[in-house]
Amino acid sequence: MAGITTSVGTIDVQTIVSQLMAIDSRPLLASQKKLEGYNTQLSDLGKIGSALSALQSSITSLSSGSFLQAFKVSASDSSVAGVSTTSGGVSGTYVVNVSKLATSRQLVFDQVGSTKITDAQADIPSAPDELKFTVNGKEQTVKLRDKPGDKVTLQSISDKINAEGMGVNASVVKNNGNFKLVLASTSSGTDNAFAITGAGSTDTGKVDGNVMGGLSQSADAASESKLAANAELTVNGVKVTSGSNKVSGAIPGVDLDLYKENANTTVTLNQDSAGISKNLQSFVDAYNQVLSSIKDARTGSMKGNASVLSIQQQLQSVLTKSIPGVDPVNSFAYLSQVGIAIQKDGTIKLDSTKFNDALKKDPTAVKNLFGNSSNNGIAQLLNKEINSMLGPSGVVESSKTSINSRITTEKASQDSLTARLTARQKQYIQQYTALNSTLSKMAASTNNLSGLMSQV
Numbered sequence: 001m002a003g004i005t006t007s008v009g010t011i012d013v014q015t016i017v018s019q020l021m022a023i024d025s026r027p028l029l030a031s032q033k034k035l036e037g038y039n040t041q042l043s044d045l046g047k048i049g050s051a052l053s054a055l056q057s058s059i060t061s062l063s064s065g066s067f068l069q070a071f072k073v074s075a076s077d078s079s080v081a082g083v084s085t086t087s088g089g090v091s092g093t094y095v096v097n098v099s100k101l102a103t104s105r106q107l108v109f110d111q112v113g114s115t116k117i118t119d120a121q122a123d124i125p126s127a128p129d130e131l132k133f134t135v136n137g138k139e140q141t142v143k144l145r146d147k148p149g150d151k152v153t154l155q156s157i158s159d160k161i162n163a164e165g166m167g168v169n170a171s172v173v174k175n176n177g178n179f180k181l182v183l184a185s186t187s188s189g190t191d192n193a194f195a196i197t198g199a200g201s202t203d204t205g206k207v208d209g210n211v212m213g214g215l216s217q218s219a220d221a222a223s224e225s226k227l228a229a230n231a232e233l234t235v236n237g238v239k240v241t242s243g244s245n246k247v248s249g250a251i252p253g254v255d256l257d258l259y260k261e262n263a264n265t266t267v268t269l270n271q272d273s274a275g276i277s278k279n280l281q282s283f284v285d286a287y288n289q290v291l292s293s294i295k296d297a298r299t300g301s302m303k304g305n306a307s308v309l310s311i312q313q314q315l316q317s318v319l320t321k322s323i324p325g326v327d328p329v330n331s332f333a334y335l336s337q338v339g340i341a342i343q344k345d346g347t348i349k350l351d352s353t354k355f356n357d358a359l360k361k362d363p364t365a366v367k368n369l370f371g372n373s374s375n376n377g378i379a380q381l382l383n384k385e386i387n388s389m390l391g392p393s394g395v396v397e398s399s400k401t402s403i404n405s406r407i408t409t410e411k412a413s414q415d416s417l418t419a420r421l422t423a424r425q426k427q428y429i430q431q432y433t434a435l436n437s438t439l440s441k442m443a444a445s446t447n448n449l450s451g452l453m454s455q456v
Contacts, residue, residue, distance in 0.1 A: 010440050013432045021425055028417045035410045037301055041403050044297035048311065049396045051290040056386045058286040061279060062379035063371035068363065070275030073254055073267060080265040082257035089253020089269055094235050096256065097264040102188040102231035102245045107196075107207070108224045109215035110180040116218075120154045120172050120179045126214035127152035131161070132198030133168060136191065140166040141198075144213065154181050157213060168194045181215060185228060189243020193228035231258055276359070277352040283379075284340065288347045290315065307395050312346060314389070318381045319348065323369060332358060332365045335378055 061067040071089040075081055081096055110117060112124055131142040142160050144152045154172055158181060161170040167187065173180045185192050196203040202211040208222035217225070231242045233250070240250045245258040251267060294312050302308050319335055319342060326333040335341070339354030359366050371377035388394050 010443070011432065011436050013429065013436055016432055017425060017428045020428055021421065024424055025421060028414060028421060031410055031414050031417065035407060035414070038403050038407045038410065040301040041297075042400060042407075044293070044301050045308075045396055045400055045403070048290065048293045048297060048308065049390060051286070051293040052311075052386050052390055052396070055283075055286040055290050056383060056390075058283045059370075059379040059382055062283060063377065063383060065367040065371055067279040067370075068271075068276060068359075068367060069253070070272040070279060071253055071269050072272040072275070073269050075265045075267050077263070077265040080258075080260045080263040081267075082259065083267055084255045084257075085269075086248070086253055086255055091270055092268075094251050094254075094267040094269070095237075095264060096233060096235055096251075096267055098231070098233045098258050098261050100229060100232040101258055101261045102243055103226055103229045104185040104188045105193040105228035106182065106184040106224075106226040107210055107212075108180050108182050108217065108221040109210075109212060110178060110218050110221040111216045112214055113216065117154055117179045118177060120174070122153060123151050124153060124157075124214050126200075127157070128198070128200040128213055130198065131157075131196070131201065131213050133166060134195040134197055135167040135185075139197065140164060142166075152213075154179055154215075157181060157215075167192065180221060180224075182224075183212075187243070188228065188245065189230050190228045191243050233258065273352075273356050273359075277350070277355065280340070280350055280352075280355065284348050284350045287315070287319075291346055305399075307399050311389060311395060314385055315382070316342065316346060318378065318385050321378065321381065323372075323378075324374075324376055326365075326368070331362065332369045335369070338366055338369060 066087065069087050069089060071085045071091070073083045073085050073089075075083045075096075080098060112126065127144055129143065129145045129148075131144060133140045133142065142164055144150075144157060144160055158170040158172050161168060161183070167185060169184050169186055171182050171184075173182055183194070185194055195205070196210065196212050200211075200213060202209070204210055207225035207227060208217055208219075210217055210225075231245055231247065233240050233242075233247070233256075235250045240247065242250075247256040247258060250256060251269070254267060254269060256267075291312060294308055297308050298305060319340075322328060322333040328334060328337065332338055335348075338358040339351035340348055341351070342348055355366075369377060370379040372380075389396055391397065
């Protein structure tokens, strides 16, 4: 009799289970892709929100009118005074005549008694245990000895004074083998001058005849000392005094840094058209960035989303408004009249020449177009609109809330799907392992039978 042949044998359980699970996992993969889309939407909304915040920041100076406070300043002789702009400037020419610079009080001590000091580390037996100073009306104490018998030197006096940080700087200077202690107010002006008080000290209020802690002044030291003084100047003939050589308020919108006394310079302050245009361009760029973020979202993760489109529509609606009560024939009621126009793609563009012409014609009307006491300037209305959009119930936050709700639901669905897939995988493994065992037994039986038949 012919032998029996068979193809029965074991199967690859792992491969079969993996293939089945790949099919069963399709709903989970679809859910994961959906969740990824929701997260992308949140990211896109975040970008829109950030762009709106940047736009809001850019219109702050427009609302207040401070964007027009851009000036250029120059001085005819920069060796007399340096100039820089601040806020609140008024265009004009200002003649600055500096008669005196502000100085700090400085006292130099170079003797112990009437003896020159040749060693900054030498003990000064006559030094008291402490020094007292009055600075800005407040008495300050400097301890020279922490305990009786402590050594007091020129260097230790300097170090102890500096450690107090009381508005007096001390330094030890060496010259031709001799040492001097130099005390100087940290700030200039008569109000910041220090006075030496306390036992063992004498302050004459002058540059000479002063005694401090056993130290005295030679004629040379007195000649190197200085009294505190305020800066004195005139601006267009008006007297001005300042405790500092940095003078603010003497010229509206200008800080002066005085360098030379008994000299004059002419300061010229003009409105900076380029600077103003730069401020406006920052607003234009910020607005266009909002539109770019909206476009990216609507062509990407949020195709056809009406809420996102409404942001652009609401902003554009504000830009096309006219200022109530303003005659557009004789004044400026629309942004387009001052060179800011909406383009075909919705972006806006600044015509600097047209804006500068409008500013020269009627600066007050230009300022009121962006911000005014009635709070209906274009920048003010934009700010109000953005506040609404970014608020808790605004379109940005409400859209985020809606998406986060979907994310929560999708995650719960994924958890359920994952649990079912885990159970199903276990079931598949058990079923196909049992089948594999059965097939193995069948193969063994077939082989035995085939062997018996071959012996017949």
